[in-house]
Amino acid sequence: MVDPVVHLHQVTKTYSRGGTEVSVIKDLSFVIPAGTFLAIMGPSGSGKSTLLNVIAGIDRPTSGSVVVAGTRLDQLSEGEMARWRARHIGYVFQTYNLIPVLTAAENVELPLALTHLTRRERVDHVKTALRLVGLADRMDHYPRQLSGGQEQRVGVARAIVSDPTMILADEPTGNLDRESADDILTLLARLNRELGKTIVMVTHDPRAAERAQMIRHLEKGLLEMPP
């Protein structure tokens, strides 16, 4: 049995809306083995993005324990959590979220600004990551000069450049045409297959989910376990 990289135990997440407590995740317990490409599916409001945010350490559970990459996240301080994210998480956003005033290379370099790498090492890492996503010739382009598919590939390069423990993708193909979406999914599958990266992808697109090794459905904050 491969060691789990994510271990959730009785995780609950509750929001207060207009004075009413709304449970988004209810008593959720599950593990994700290292090296898995997992797709989490579910309708809008099912809690899948919240679940991804809890695993990414950008949101805290109301109760329960979250252990990711050997660290108990719910006990970390804000600063420790930020440093932990920098080290372990590569995040791919639905809307790419590139910094508009930075070039593709500079966007990819951003996570490396938090490391102790030298300038030369950073440049090498950036080139490697951009080559891996097929954008070595677009290094100096600004996001506005790239197509949606290319922007998302830069987003993926940014997520992998610091060699994080896992990649979390929130609807990574949600804003893309079918062809670009296929390219991104192929890229994610390749990162999982060839580099052994653990990938957790949230999607509501069944065709995207099919590319993952494992699919889980989230319904009203409860995870539907396989039979």
Next chain:
Amino acid sequence: MLWSVYSLRNLWARRVTTLLTLSGLGLVVFVFVAILMLAHGLERTMGRTGDPANAILLSKGALSEIESSLSRDQAGVLAAQPDVVTLEDHQVAAVREIALQLTLRKQDRGSLASLSVRGSSPVVFAVRPRVRIVHGRAWQPGTTEVIVGSQVARQFPEARLAETLRFGRREWTVVGIFEAEGSGFDSEVWGDVDQMMTTFHRTAFSSMTLRLADPEMLPAFKARLERDPRFKVSVKREPEYYEGKAEGLARLIRVTGLFLTVVFSVGAILGATMTMSASVAHRTTEIGTLRTLGFTRGHILQAFMLESILLGLAGGLLGVAGAALLNRVTISTVNWDTGAELAFGFHLTPGMVGEGVLFAVCMGLIGGLVPAARAARLDIVQALGERTA
């Protein structure tokens, strides 16, 4: 490095707002530095008036030459002090003078202005060697000839070479123009002391200026003379006396200027705050993204503070550059301490450049503090605008 690039490009991306904010900051720094330059220019002009080797003697209790009175007898004894330099022609380097005020019409606006007139003697050029005739010649003793300072010649049409000045019901011919290295003497008219005393029915001198053989001995010289009951005089080093004559005006310029600066700076700081607040509001998702990548609240605070500091720095440089254009520009106004017209220039020093830029950086820093803190406090999930379900 990447942070600086990020901050600079963000400022450039919103260049219209950035330029407006820069103009506000720049204007405040311009006023601030211009005031400092003006006050410094005034003090510099007065500080250069006179020679550090000279002692000026006034009657005890008199604050200025106009109020002072030294009798001929007193003056004779004072000039014979052993500390005074003896010139090659065996004359002592001591000049007895009277100070008067004269009203003349200025060239530019045709307005009337008060001017300092000094009755002196030719030995004055030995006592004040930095004063030199640049056009014409010195006055002849016993005549109604006068020489005028370069600023006077520039501003008063009737004070040009060969023109005639009318005062004390007599006509005085301008026979020379002198320069005194941009000092207050440049705003004076000099002529024969005896002629002027006769004209204005004076029997006593206003002051005496003595050139000391050893300028270091001034404190001892001062102590001895001020203690001597025969004289009843006060002794000062000449530049210190003239510097004191501009204290009131310099203080007025500083106080008015700094008041204006403070009022303007509040506006500029608010401008910087609004610019940075708009920037934070516009970049909420960006902040959420950076936080997701692992940047801490401290990093976000730093990034926005750096941006507002850069804004302040650029505004400061703009303001100082504008103020530098005023360098050496000369203005003429009434010196409140003497009531006479005085010409002096804006004068920029490296210290003022530093103070101006530092002031602007502080304005940027204060203006950016609240928006930067707000940016740092943003909740990641809300900043990303993520669905919470």
